[in-house]
Amino acid sequence: MTVENTIVEKLLTAFEPYQLDVVNESHMHNVAPGSESHFKVIIVAKAFEGERLIKRHRLVNAVLKEELAEKIHALALHTYTQKEWVDHYQANTPLSPKCMGGSKK
Structure with a gap:
């Protein structure tokens, strides 16, 4: 199973999210082709109600x-x-910050 698939499976099980997007952004960084080391997760879940960022x-x-x-x-x-x-982000999915360098081999 890929790292991306593992992330999706674990988050679906743990949070039963309303919305879940897992994006492998490794290609945007200084890593080998096909790497799975940099990810963006957008998750919308009931578990976050009343919780600080x-x-x-x-x-x-965890x-x-x-x-x-x-x-x-x-x-x-x-x-x-x-x-x-629904109120603020659905139409404006945020971008991840640019990588400042480094690599993971």
Whole structure:
């Protein structure tokens, strides 16, 4: 199973999200072709209601603990409640920041 598929499966199981997009952005960085080391996750879930941004990110990081320790170099997280998603972000999916260099071999 690919790293991307593992991320999708774990997040679907843990959060039952309203919306989930997992994008492999490795090709935008200084890594070998076909790498799976840089990802953007956009997730909209009930579990984020009433939670601050840092708590939302910690919840996702806990689910992906193994992948973050072994396979993922960078993870851009965009975590929303359903209301936030519908009211503000649905039509304006955010871009990830540009890589400042470095590589993971």
